[in-house]
Amino acid sequence: MESNAVKAVALGGGRGLHASLSALRLITERVTAVVTVADDGGSSGRLRRELGLLPPGDLRKALAALAGDGGSMWSTVFQHRFGGTGALAGHAVGNLVLAGLLEVLGDPVAVLDEAARLLNVRGRVLPMCTEPLDIEADVIGLDEDRTAVRKIRGQVAIATTPGQVRRIRLHTAGAPGSVPKACPAAVDAVRDADVVLLGPGSWFTSVLPHLLVPELHEALVDTPAARIVVLNLVPQPGETAGFSPERHLQVLCEHAPRLRVDAVIADADSVSTPDRLRRAATELGAEARLDRVVAEGMRERHDPAALAGSLRRALAAVRGT
Structure with missing residues (x-):
C-alpha cells in the first residue's frame, strides 16, 4: 500500500493533537482529526458560555495543523490572538470565525468542512461530539x-x-448523568481507518474522553485499523504529575478494558524503566517501541519528522511488511 493511500485518524486535542497531526501529514494526506469538545477555559470557554456553542479552540488548532501552503496566511490569521484589555482581548481570530460559522450554518461538521476549504486543509477535522x-x-x-x-x-x-x-x-453540557452521543462522521472515520492514533496530549482531558463516548468507544474496539498509542514526553503538572509512562497505559486500560492496542510509542530518553513499560504494553496486546522522538532543545515537544519515522516503522511492523 502506498503511504499516501493510508487513511489515518488521530484522536485528541490541543498541543498533543497538533503533534500527532504534524507527524501524520508527513506520511499521508488522508488524515482525519477527531477533536475533544469539553474545553471550558480561555477564549473557548468564554464563547461556549456566552453563545452555547462547541468550544472552538482545539478544533481551530487541528485545522491549523493540517492547513496546506495555499492557506498559510489564513492559518496565521486563524491563530492570531487579539491583545489589549477590551472585549476581544485573548480571543483567537479563528475561534470567532468558527463561532460565527456555527451560528450561521448550525451543523458543526459543515462548519469545519467550510473552514477546511478556507485554509486549504489536507485531510479533515471533526468534533468528537456535536454538542459541548x-x-x-x-x-x-x-x-x-x-x-x-x-x-x-x-x-x-x-x-x-x-x-x-x-x-x-x-x-x-448542562445534563449531568446524560450519555454523550458521538459525531457519526467521526465514528465512520475510525471504523474506516488504516491506522488510529491515541495521544499524545493531556491524558485525562484530551485523550481518554474519546473512550467514554459509547459509539466512539465501540468503533475503537472494533476497527480493523492498527491502533497506536503515543505517550507524552513528560508528565503534565496537575493532571498526571508523578505518572510513569506505564501508569498512563494502566489508566487507559482502566477506562477502556476491552480496548486492544497494536503499538505504543515512547521517547527512549523519557522512559526510566523500559521493562515496566514493555510489560504494560503487552497487557494491552501491544509492542512498546522506544525511539528518540523529542524535538532538539525542546524536552516537552515531539519532533514531527522523528515521530513520523517511528509511526511508519510501527505501522510496517503491525502489517508485517
Missing part, C-alpha cells in the same frame, strides 16, 4: 485524608488540580 461536553473527575490528595475522593468538574479545573486524578466521566 462536561468532564467530571474523581481526585484524591486534596484533603487531610489523602485517600478521600473529591469530585472536580470542568476541563481546566481537572487539568490544573494539585491532587491526583483517578477516573473521569463525561456528560453532555
Whole structure:
C-alpha cells in the first residue's frame, strides 16, 4: 500500500493533537482529526458560555495543523490572538470565525468542512461530539485524608488540580448523568481507518474522553485499523504529575478494558524503566517501541519528522511488511 493511500485518524486535542497531526501529514494526506469538545477555559470557554456553542479552540488548532501552503496566511490569521484589555482581548481570530460559522450554518461538521476549504486543509477535522461536553473527575490528595475522593468538574479545573486524578466521566453540557452521543462522521472515520492514533496530549482531558463516548468507544474496539498509542514526553503538572509512562497505559486500560492496542510509542530518553513499560504494553496486546522522538532543545515537544519515522516503522511492523 502506498503511504499516501493510508487513511489515518488521530484522536485528541490541543498541543498533543497538533503533534500527532504534524507527524501524520508527513506520511499521508488522508488524515482525519477527531477533536475533544469539553474545553471550558480561555477564549473557548468564554464563547461556549456566552453563545452555547462547541468550544472552538482545539478544533481551530487541528485545522491549523493540517492547513496546506495555499492557506498559510489564513492559518496565521486563524491563530492570531487579539491583545489589549477590551472585549476581544485573548480571543483567537479563528475561534470567532468558527463561532460565527456555527451560528450561521448550525451543523458543526459543515462548519469545519467550510473552514477546511478556507485554509486549504489536507485531510479533515471533526468534533468528537456535536454538542459541548462536561468532564467530571474523581481526585484524591486534596484533603487531610489523602485517600478521600473529591469530585472536580470542568476541563481546566481537572487539568490544573494539585491532587491526583483517578477516573473521569463525561456528560453532555448542562445534563449531568446524560450519555454523550458521538459525531457519526467521526465514528465512520475510525471504523474506516488504516491506522488510529491515541495521544499524545493531556491524558485525562484530551485523550481518554474519546473512550467514554459509547459509539466512539465501540468503533475503537472494533476497527480493523492498527491502533497506536503515543505517550507524552513528560508528565503534565496537575493532571498526571508523578505518572510513569506505564501508569498512563494502566489508566487507559482502566477506562477502556476491552480496548486492544497494536503499538505504543515512547521517547527512549523519557522512559526510566523500559521493562515496566514493555510489560504494560503487552497487557494491552501491544509492542512498546522506544525511539528518540523529542524535538532538539525542546524536552516537552515531539519532533514531527522523528515521530513520523517511528509511526511508519510501527505501522510496517503491525502489517508485517
